[in-house]
Amino acid sequence: MIRVLVVDDEALVRTGFTHILNAADDIQAVAAVPGGQAVASVRELRPDVVLLDIRMPDVDGLTILAELRRTPDCPVVAMLTTFDTDEYVEAALRSGAAGFLLKDTDPQQLPYLIRTLAEGGTVLSSQVTRAVVDGYLSQAVHEPHAARLVDQLSRRERGVLLLMAEGLSNTDIGDRMHLSTGTVKGHVSAVFEKLGVDNRVQAALIAERSGLLRPPEDGGAR
Secondary structure (H helix, E strand, C coil), X not given: CEEEEEECCCHHHHHHHHHHHXXXXXXXXXXXXXXXXXXXXXXXXXXXXXXXECCCCCCCHHHHHHHHHCXXXXXXXXXXXXXXXXXXXXXXXXXXXXXXXXXXXXCCCHHHHHHHHHCCCCEEXXXXXXXXXXXXXXXXXXXXHHHHHHHCCCHHHHHHHHHHHCXXXXXXXXXXXXXXXXXXXXXXXXXXXXXXXXXXXXXXXXXXXXXXXXXXXXXXXX
């Protein structure tokens, strides 16, 4: 059972997410709370996944994310937003958010996205504007440095990084590469260490910045 905590300042949003999640056989919404109760609820309930509103009146979602990242056994945290452009998205990426969901995400897709997060995958709503990610990339790691970081990876680690960038979970990566989940976890840890990142979103962004995700130009004459 995947245990999920929903953190949002709007009661209607909390109720809606709770009903959708509890309708899935393998997911339980253990609580739905406003921002002020988020950290205490995580410590008490030990959820696997936290859906955290990025903008709340009582406490900023980024402040909560930063505090959760400092706690032992931090759960996977995905940010909720009503905006397809948000100036806070870049800061959340840097702070270790594992994904972004719009609050109007298709209810039928939500359980799948939660499973992906719980298995270590990356979730970025298709409606989150590309400009936001491009803005992060332009200010993050410059192309030559990103390429040097990726060059440290073994061939298999690069393969794992490519599949992480597609948003695949450890289980899905293992199926694709014919590896055990434990072996994939080891490769993921090695990729994080060599790239100097602590989550899949940051790793995927460095992979893209390095050119690893772009097809060769002019038939490979690059």
